[in-house]
Amino acid sequence: MDKSTLKVKAGLAQMLKGGVIMDVTNPEQAKIAEDAGAVSVMALERIPADIRAAGGVARMTDPEIILAIMDAVSIPVMAKARIGHFGEAQILEAIGIDYIDESEVLTPADEKYHINKWLFKVPFVCGAVNLGEALRRIGEGAAMIRTKGEAGTGDVVEAVRHMRNIRDDISRIAGLPPEELMTVAKEMGAPYDLVEYVHREKRLPVVNFSAGGISTPADAAMIMQLGADGVFVGSGIFKSENPSKMASAIVEATTHYQNPDVLARVSRGLGSAMAGIAVSGMPVEQKISGRGW
Amino acid sequence: MQGSVKVGILALQGDFKEHADTLKKCGAIPVEIRLPDQLKGVDGLIIPGGESTAIFKLIRKYGFERKLLEFNKSGRPIFGTCAGMILLASKIKNEGMGLGLIDIEVERNAYGRQIESFEHDIELCLDHKKEDRLFRSIFIRAPRIIRFGNSVKVMAEFDGQAVLAGNEKVMVCSFHPELTGDIRIHKKFIEMIKKLKMDKREN
Numbered sequence: 288m289d290k291s292t293l294k295v296k297a298g299l300a301q302m303l304k305g306g307v308i309m310d311v312t313n314p315e316q317a318k319i320a321e322d323a324g325a326v327s328v329m330a331l332e333r334i335p336a337d338i339r340a341a342g343g344v345a346r347m348t349d350p351e352i353i354l355a356i357m358d359a360v361s362i363p364v365m366a367k368a369r370i371g372h373f374g375e376a377q378i379l380e381a382i383g384i385d386y387i388d389e390s391e392v393l394t395p396a397d398e399k400y401h402i403n404k405w406l407f408k409v410p411f412v413c414g415a416v417n418l419g420e421a422l423r424r425i426g427e428g429a430a431m432i433r434t435k436g437e438a439g440t441g442d443v444v445e446a447v448r449h450m451r452n453i454r455d456d457i458s459r460i461a462g463l464p465p466e467e468l469m470t471v472a473k474e475m476g477a478p479y480d481l482v483e484y485v486h487r488e489k490r491l492p493v494v495n496f497s498a499g500g501i502s503t504p505a506d507a508a509m510i511m512q513l514g515a516d517g518v519f520v521g522s523g524i525f526k527s528e529n530p531s532k533m534a535s536a537i538v539e540a541t542t543h544y545q546n547p548d549v550l551a552r553v554s555r556g557l558g559s560a561m562a563g564i565a566v567s568g569m570p571v572e573q574k575i576s577g578r579g580w
Numbered sequence: 581m582q583g584s585v586k587v588g589i590l591a592l593q594g595d596f597k598e599h600a601d602t603l604k605k606c607g608a609i610p611v612e613i614r615l616p617d618q619l620k621g622v623d624g625l626i627i628p629g630g631e632s633t634a635i636f637k638l639i640r641k642y643g644f645e646r647k648l649l650e651f652n653k654s655g656r657p658i659f660g661t662c663a664g665m666i667l668l669a670s671k672i673k674n675e676g677m678g679l680g681l682i683d684i685e686v687e688r689n690a691y692g693r694q695i696e697s698f699e700h701d702i703e704l705c706l707d708h709k710k711e712d713r714l715f716r717s718i719f720i721r722a723p724r725i726i727r728f729g730n731s732v733k734v735m736a737e738f739d740g741q742a743v744l745a746g747n748e749k750v751m752v753c754s755f756h757p758e759l760t761g762d763i764r765i766h767k768k769f770i771e772m773i774k775k776l777k778m779d780k781r782e783n
Binding site for chain 2: 288289291295298299301303304305306322323326361380383408538542543546
């Protein structure tokens, strides 16, 4: 019997496909998410919009909060560790978390290196803004990727940009003659064997969800049509007027992303979505999608 | 394609694309099913792996329950993997009823959290005799069959417990044959579909 193989780690992400992973800060919210049809919850002390507003150093959530959320639901529970902070990741593994998000939403602990994810039994999901970054993370052992978008803004524009980046990079590499792959790997800063994989299979070797700014059923449907395997909704649910209704509607939209009739039905009468902050015009130092190396 | 069967895959959530790829390798035509009306015109159905609570919620919302019972009653087989097995079971431990299309009681997440998920080579017994080759089976937060009735035939075991089983019209397994590239179990399901189709024609 072999535990914690890449197949088993990446396999859980495959089971989450076509689903919605929701940020929650307490057991009550976790129940609302599960009842609305979330496939997993991300256990957090504060949702990204509040992390943004609070400023200061954002760290791993208190294990007490995470454990209470794990007790409250039967779906898998994820939690965030800071970029490069293997100490936080070890603690999350010790409490039996199902997935670790090495996340740019928290304040990075290392400005040069990410966590060596091969050393862990628990699978990791990591953010990426383009194919090179995604393949570097997979090279380090990530079993799932999420495009970063711009967390806590409610503005989908960066999520779209990053999903298109990855899609365009994949189709470009798929069409190249083999002799060009090494140079592409060098330029992208990506492991050669993974560039070769993308060339051959025309897709990423692991599941890719979209994150950072999705806050309506229409956002979810659009990003799914752009090729996402599923979506993370952070602040979009519990910063909306009616979280339970919004959560159910985004779940249905993620399933029926190609069916405008269903999308029209679920979009009606949801109350207001999160207010949000437009990313356009946001000073570079306030953007968090640039964190990650 | 003449003679090939159309197999629906419940595509509400989960790894339905992996099942579609496996079916194509078997020469069958996969059809994604998201609303009950789409069940018309397919010869059998796969309920994939995914999160059973999320899938069950959508099944209820769209009124799939009654349609699936009719579908199966009319001689069209259903194959459930992992979450799909939980949904087809007659009883789910501590949670109540499943669709009841196969007389088994299952326990969700019976092997523990993700950290306990595993791969293992198991023996298959698809046609009343042991297969020569082992099957690499992948168990992810897997359910376990804790009781089964007389109508149920066991086709594989792990740790002394049934992990692949079926009756005349339903197949279930705890693990994920769609993640392995090994098409033997899907082929068995397609045989089941073809046989029931033939029986229907003869009657």
